[in-house]
């Protein structure tokens with residue numbers, strides 16, 4: 001029963017000191033990156049924050065939501081559309 005555990009940790013940022021064991025950081029190149037992108041692409045409007053990216057990550061099992069958002073911000077994805085466009089594009093242009 002993962003659902004109950006997942007729901008308990010939504011919306012908290014800057015509290016954890018690091019990823020917990022077994023939680024994945026979703027970044028370009030990760031084998032679950034396409035899964036994240038397809039979830040995020042359902043969001044048509046960017047509100048200038050990462051709320052929808054957060055929701056997309058939170059909907060995936062075993063993901064460190066805050067850690068992933070931190071990594072994505074470092075890659076230039078400081079809001080939903082930048083994650084979907086800029087970060088995804090940088091992956092494509094790198095030819096990885």
Ligand SMILES: [Zn+2]
Nearest residue numbers: 046079081082
């Ligand atoms: Zn945006």
